[in-house]
Amino acid sequence: MTAFVRRRGSLAAALLAVVVLLSGVAITPGAAAAAPSTPGNEGSTPLLRDVLESTGRGFVEAKNAVANSRKRQLQLSLELQKSQERIDALLPEVGHVATTAYRTGRIGPMMMLLNSANPDDFISRAEGLDMMAMRDNQKLEELNNNRVQAERAKAAIDAEAAEQQKQLTVMAKQKKEAERALQLVGGEVTGGFVSATSPVARQAPRNSDGSWPPQSCSQDDPTTSGCITPRTLHALKEAKRAGFTRFVGCFRTGDIFEHPKGRACDFSMQASGFGGDATGSAKLYGNNLAAFLVRNADKLGILYVIWYRQVWFPATGWSAYTLAGSDPSSAHTNHVHLSLL
Structure with missing residues (x-):
């Protein structure tokens, strides 16, 4: 019976981790999580992120091979x-x-x-x-x-x-x-943010066989004092060239995922900072940006995009982000997150 209780306790802990894996804030028992003023760690557990990243990369590599x-x-x-x-x-x-x-x-x-x-x-x-x-x-x-x-x-x-x-x-x-x-985070296939009239980005450099070369954090990040990869810099420039010129933050420390590696950017809906939920023209700006990134995923080398409680992966398309945190940062209702290969 004691072993059973321990197993149930472990299962409950695992389920709690799944429930908060898309929340950008750690939850402490008996205390409410505070909403961060800037995007956190994109809200996921290492296990789920590793699965999605590996499947995303594997899918892109197989697609290129085909x-x-x-x-x-x-x-x-x-x-x-x-x-x-x-x-x-x-x-x-x-x-x-x-x-x-x-x-x-x-x-x-x-x-x-x-x-x-x-x-x-x-x-x-x-x-x-x-x-x-x-x-x-x-x-x-x-x-x-x-x-x-x-x-x-x-x-x-x-x-x-x-x-x-x-x-x-x-x-x-x-x-x-x-x-x-x-499915662990309640993801259901959605129409997402798609537009056939989105601007076309210029092709990021690839290997001769069309695959994506590994890149290090070797370029100065124009949005921070940190660094980003050449591919991230290319995507950032292409987004700006397409008219998405509001506040952006790319490199940052504090999580174990793409930002410290220079492979991610957060595009705010505001001219400065991140603020609360985007509405009206600000939300339309985010919709258009998400559609632009997805349309040019093959040209830019995109691994995934997150916007307004939805996530796009090359293997699945857009899916709902139903277990995201309630604050604008972890729910991604105040910024579009971009991660690159």
Whole structure:
């Protein structure tokens, strides 16, 4: 019975952690949590954040692998088409060579040489026959090479199809894990903040294969005295270029997630500070900013976005943030949070 009580106590503690995992403030028994004047640690337990971050990264990597595989498959299909077209063009010529060889046999060329009027004519005819043989051999060799290339292209296309299926399976798994993690905080799929007319951001630098290179906190943060990654700086500049120029804070200490690593920014709805719940034009500003970030997630390398009790992940889209804290900072009703890969 004592062990059972201990287990129930542990379960209750775990559930309490889940309930407050989206709250930016620690809860002390018997005392009300004070609302912070600035965004806290984005309100999540390390376990949930680790799950969502790992699934988000895994989903983005698998998605990039699928895109690369499809590009290679398209290139291979074009190569196969060219080889097949060349094969189709060579077949009549090679058929003519075969027909001629069958009709004349070996005696045909010999008779041409024996009927030569003089030595010069003999040499001339011999050279002509040699050129014909070389031409015929080249046609046969070209046909064979194109057939080999076509077979290789077909095999490579099949391999790419298998790779695509493998990565699509990974994406499905990451999506399921992210959805399961979000369910712990009451996350339900929503329409979120989406706009097809949002400005288009410029592409952040990627590796040659399209993947996102790891980056350190190496750039001066223009919003604080700290540092941010080059990718974060790019996203910040693109947001400002799109007209989102109100108060922003990126680097800060005090939590274990993206801000101290220079991979996150909080975009306020006000010209300075963060304040209370955004309403009216301030809320519209946040809606438009969230929509801009999500539309350009692939260009900016975004891991997730949080705004007004909703969270966007690449694997799941927008989901409700129903167990967020009641204060504007932990509920994200006074700022849009951006985290990058």
